[in-house]
Amino acid sequence: MLRGFRHQLNSSTLQPGELQLRIEDLQLSFGGVTALFNVNLELHQSEILAIIGPNGAGKTSLLNCISGLYHPQKGRILYHRDGEHDLTRLRPHQIARLGIARSFQNIELFRHMTVLDNLLAGCHVHMRANLLASMLYWGPAEREQIEFRQYVEDIIDLLEIESIRKQTVGALSYGLQKRVEMGRALAMKPAILLLDEPMAGMNAEEKEDMARFILDINEEHGVSIVLIEHDMGVVMDISDRVVVLNFGQKIGEGTPDEVRQNPVVIQAYLGEDRSVFPFKMAVNNTSNRG
Amino acid sequence: MESGIFHTTYQSDMSLRRTHAQKIRIILFLLFMLAFPFFANRYYLTLANQVGIATIGAIGLNILVGYTGQISLGQGGFMAVGAYAAGIMTARMGLPWWASTLAACLVTALVGAIFGIPSLRLKGLYLAIATLAAQEIILWTVTHWDAVTGGVDALVVPNPTLFGIQLNTDFNFYWVIWALAGLTAILTINLFRTRFGRAFIAIRDQDIAAEVMGVDLFRYKLLAFAVSSFFVGLAGALTAHYRSIVTWERFTVDVSVLYLAMIIIGGLGSVTGSFFGATFMTLLPAILTNLGRALKTSLPFIDSIIPFVQQATFGLVIILFLVLEPEGLNKIWRNIKDYFRLWPFSY
Ligand SMILES: Nc1ncnc2c1ncn2[C@@H]1O[C@H](COP(=O)(O)OP(=O)(O)OP(=O)(O)O)[C@@H](O)[C@H]1O
């Protein structure tokens, strides 16, 4: 299904399987609330890592630490790309420059821009033309815009959003907005893509499309993916490894099958309030099979 | 949706004027602007020149407020910086007007960036107050730094010349002002086709997402202040040379509010809207003055209340506009275009 990308989508220099991201003893609290407690985890190049856990477990907080929006009180986030970088010391735009892209749980698109402009805005870190050349739209500035337009069109093809490319994103359906947001992140040519509940609120068909796109991005382009998702079916289907958080702590880790059978995880979810229904389903499934 | 237009290359799809209708509109507008000075009398030329300068200032302010979402009440102050910098360099240092104008733009850009620093922490109304402080600080400096600005006294600026021609008439100045207004418009439109402009809009729409996409908020907010102030400084420098005299009264906070009204009425985040707003806010008081004069001759007994009626009408028209079309004149213009695009099949 490789759709003839004219540009490299993944900007990582590592080989598949190499250690890419290592989180050490991460600790984050807001006043009295502990969002993350002694979290350790590793991500390897070209892996799909799912992070699951009930509401308020600290999943989004973890992504926010990685992208530099939250500042953990303790711990390090070591990222490998032309050397080792501690992300906890960098500002969000610097982390973006290192090739870490993300989507948000509550879509954060540039509402008044078209789909195309959102994706082109995602190319920001790769554009070079200076201010004067840009204002004159002269030579290199115009060539650069055309070059990135081609690149962005490849992403539009990949995500099957050709028909809406000139629409303003604020007017699009929720499902399409989620797709555009992922496109915008891809425009950054990421080495790691962080996805915060990319399928929330979608119907089965939309979820299936989204899962297909994620697999495409991962398999065809080798982009590593950290995926937060509540739908256990999807998580078990597409992820290589799963990390389970509960009350800010990592309570389980392993392949989807290992996690499914982990008694601590099952216990955590049985004790959970019943409103988190996908988990209940998952646990029930497990016990049926077990 | 326009039918029958199909762009075969990204280059043509991304070019500025993409349809015949657009090209025809531009050509008609240019022809009108070229012919206008030859038919207009001195009064209309003066108005046209005022509109031209206001257009430049409004585009400048719109870059900051409309496109980048950083509200500013410092417009008058920044125009003062441009006007005084240009006036001083031309009058006291003997620089040619174009050199002092360019230098004044750069000085204003720098001053704008400095007063933009609070925007890194403040948003919305708080930023409005911070920029209001900038306005007051600048005017205070201008009126108290006697040695440089001449204080509250007027600064007299000699008439500029271009290619040996004295720019001492409205007719001659018209070409300079509108050439620069056109240039300002083109540079700004181009800016928003590239990463800089997209970063500005991104900051307005969703600053956290912009940051996570790699936009350095610190740099780009200050850059927005600088680019905006550059053009506002140009409007100030042109005012200085056009009026031949610089006084602080021309740059009070009223001016800041007037320009905000221009871009809101014209259309936030739009170059065409800036032009519409500048035209509207310059012509409306002129029309009201003329009406007042006409009334005064026929109804001499209401002479004393005419100024109040003018003020009230001015306010009323603005309110009506905002209520009826909150998205500004530019929206009305778009609706008209949409209507004619499908004409005669519009229904
Ligand atoms: N900015 C913040 N200020 C204060 N508390 C916060 C903040 N962000 C997160 N928290 C708290 O940290 C804890 C973890 O929240 P987080 O959003 O990471 O959970 P989550 O696992 O993403 O949950 P959900 O599945 O509902 O998205 C919660 O108790 C939350 O209230």
Ligand SMILES: [Mg+2]
């Ligand atoms: Mg969350």
